[in-house]
Amino acid sequence: MAGRIAEYRIFLAEFRRNFRTTGAILPSGRGLSSALARFVKQSSLDRPRRILEVGPGTGAVTRHLVRHLGSNDQLDLVELNTSFVECLNERFRSDPEFQPAADRARVLHCPVEELPADVKYDAIVSGLPLNNFAVAEVEHLLGVLRRLAAPEATLSFFEYMAIRRIKSTISGRAERTRLQGIGQIMGRLLADHEIHRDPIWANIPPAWVHHVRF
Numbered sequence: 001m002a003g004r005i006a007e008y009r010i011f012l013a014e015f016r017r018n019f020r021t022t023g024a025i026l027p028s029g030r031g032l033s034s035a036l037a038r039f040v041k042q043s044s045l046d047r048p049r050r051i052l053e054v055g056p057g058t059g060a061v062t063r064h065l066v067r068h069l070g071s072n073d074q075l076d077l078v079e080l081n082t083s084f085v086e087c088l089n090e091r092f093r094s095d096p097e098f099q100p101a102a103d104r105a106r107v108l109h110c111p112v113e114e115l116p117a118d119v120k121y122d123a124i125v126s127g128l129p130l131n132n133f134a135v136a137e138v139e140h141l142l143g144v145l146r147r148l149a150a151p152e153a154t155l156s157f158f159e160y161m162a163i164r165r166i167k168s169t170i171s172g173r174a175e176r177t178r179l180q181g182i183g184q185i186m187g188r189l190l191a192d193h194e195i196h197r198d199p200i201w202a203n204i205p206p207a208w209v210h211h212v213r214f
C-alpha cells in the first residue's frame, strides 16, 4: 500500500511538471493495465518474443507484462521521463513482482522516436498520450511504432472514451481542429488494422483498449 501511494505521488508530480507527455493524473488501473497486456498473455508464437512497452510510467502495465514473460522473452521499456525511469529501475531491483523478470528486461531512457529501427518487436504496448500531441506528431509516432513492429506484431494502446468529443465541446477552434485531425488518423488506423477492442467501464474515466495488427 505504501508503495502504491509513493507511485501515485510520483505520477501526480510528473503530471504537474510534464502534463503534455504524462497525459494522466494517475497510473492506469488494474482492468486497463490487464487489457493492455492481452496479446502478451495470449501468444501463438513458438519462439522467444521481443516485447516493447512505450511510456511505462511507474510500471502499472509493466506489472502485468512481467507476469507473462516467457523464460527467453525480452522486454524493452522505453521511457523519456527521468523520474519514471528511476522508479522503474528501482522496481526491477527491489519489487518482488518485478525482480524475477529483471534479467530479461531493459529500461531504455529515451523517446521512442530514438529507438533503432532495425530491432523489431512481436508485441508493442503503448501508453503514449496521443491526444495531447500535435497531429503531425501523432502521425510520426504511429509511423515509428509501425516501423518497430515485426510482421504480424500487435500494437495495444488505450484512449479514454469520447475524450476528443468531450474536449472539443469546451475548446477553441484551433484545439478542435487538432482533435479532429487526430480523430481522422485514429479512425483510419482502426478501420484498417483493428483486430480487437476491450471496453474498460470500471476505469475513471472509462476507456477503450485498442489492439491493432499492421
Ligand SMILES: C[S@@+](CC[C@H](N)C(=O)[O-])C[C@H]1O[C@@H](n2cnc3c(N)ncnc32)[C@H](O)[C@@H]1O
Binding pocket: 021, 022, 023, 024, 026, 027, 028, 054, 055, 056, 057, 058, 059, 060, 061, 078, 079, 080, 081, 084, 110, 111, 112, 113, 126, 127, 128, 129
Ligand atoms: C499516460 S502515461 C502512461 C503511463 C503508464 N503506461 C500507465 O498506464 O500508467 C504516458 C507515458 O508516456 C511517456 N511518454 C510520453 N511521450 C513519450 C515518448 N515520446 N517516448 C517514450 N515515452 C513517452 C510519459 O513519460 C509517460 O510515462
